Amino acid sequence: MIAQVYGILDPDEALAVIAAGADYIGICPPQYAGYDDTLTEVVSEETTSAILQATKGLCKRVLIALSDDPQVTYNMVERHHPDVIHISAPNFAATPEVVAHIRALDPAIKILQAIAVGSAKDIETARHYAGFVDMLILDSANPDDGMIGAAGVGHDRALDRAIVEAVDIPVIVAGGLGPDNVAQVIAETHPWGGGLADRHQQDLP
Template sequence: MITQIYSIQTAEEAIACVEAGVDRIGVAIDTGIRLPAQVNEEKCREIFTAVGDKVVKVLIAVTKTGEDVYGPLSRLRPDVIHICGNEFFATPEFVARAKKICPGVEVLQAIPMTGPKAIDEAVHFAEFCDMIILDSVDPKIAGIGAAGVTHDWALDAAIVRKVKCRVILAGGLGPDNVAEAIRIVRPWGVDSFTKTSDRMPDGSTKKNPEKVHLFIKNAKEAAAELGL
């Protein structure tokens, strides 16, 4: 069971997550589309450099086209590129070009968990993406994810049973519910942003190391009990 913590905004937050035992960190890059906790390319590079090879580095991109992804991908060299916009979705052609531009990179496509149709969408993207992430949607937020709420885990469990690629569960997961989610869905990995962060007076977010630690601990213990 891998654990993934989004959206890191500073090198200090990234290092704290590494020390807590996380497997992956995600950074949302500013592509001109307003997102929670996004950072510019220079800050993203600083974060990736700070952690080196200690964790898997995920670049989160909400864009209008695949062309908007290739530049940051070539310059930042993440381990994973996470596609989660409402306008551009991964295609076999995008996956091939991304891997040519950044050899070794894996493509993670977000699936909006808005109802039963998500199952067919997951099956489609699982055919050519390395991984899919099942996430909640907030109409007020651009892209798929960062909603801070759960969705119908029965749909996620059905997807896990049906697809062959790796599946990450996201959407309102925190220390309080990650174990139950794992028991129901049995995913390859779990992801957290909102519920491992504190909300600041200005509306921004900051990672809470204690919440991160408990999220990882509870996830790993639940997975171990299930042999995952």
Template sequence: MAALRGHASSVALSVEEDLDDIVHMVETVQPDVLHLCGDIERVPPDAVAHLRDRLPGVQIMQAVPVTGPESVEVALAFAPHCDLLLLDSDAPEIDGIGATGHTHDWNVSRAIVEAVELPVILAGGLSPDNVAEAIERVRPWGVDSLSHTNRRNADGGFSKDLELVERFVAAARAASAVPAAD
């Protein structure tokens, strides 16, 4: 993280539920942003408020699972305690929010973007082929891709496919340059 200072923002992702463990990780790693993507019932908005008090100077990005219209209320509950929201898909077989490779209802995501007063990053099944449409429909502050810009490694893991990343970035930039239709 120290090598990135002044060149890029560093983000530490956590699915941890114990607040002391989260604080310890942040104090050890010293990221610019703490990305909370664990179970929102185990780390609810009041717990995030407590983290905010314990971690001054660190931005908090809360992942919100977009499961239906009720997700707007979830986003509104977390928003006062965060600097960013990341809207992602959820799947019961995945520990935490995201990394499913599936899109969710972008109409709900758009409603969240319109309801909160902080930057919203759209994730959830975004690829070079659908990111432009997602940006046009949702008008997020930013976009994120994991599953559809990776390639499987022989060992079963994955790594970024730089060609897919280039296509994703080009499509996102082109879409974000187009003025909103509404």
């Protein structure tokens, strides 16, 4: 199982979480549209580049796209060429056309689509995405603003398990994972990976 750690703020922190066992690291560059860039997990373009350079070949480097403007995601890919682009916007998601556009910019990139798990209909949503993206991440919706992820709350793990069993692509579970529950959630859902916030990097399984 892989461990993915989000909210990386600088190269030193990136190297520390890799040393602690992270296989994937998540970085949030400026979004410019449709998202509040004043939030603490957003880092500058220069810091994004520095983290990517410092960790090249040491892990899979994930950039998180949170804007509803698809051009923001395309610009992110074209400028930084991460290993993975994580699409987690409230009103913009991967489609076959979006995937084709991203891969025209970087044929080697992997596309990770987020799903805010909340009901059984998300199983069909996952099956739909599995037809054209490389990976899924099952996360929680933020109860305050509806954004996917960084909510600090969990969701129905039985739905996570059903999605893991329903698709044939890698699935990462996330949403409120920490040292008190990560082992239990992994045991219940049998995912390909687990996603943690950087504050829990010392507790990687």
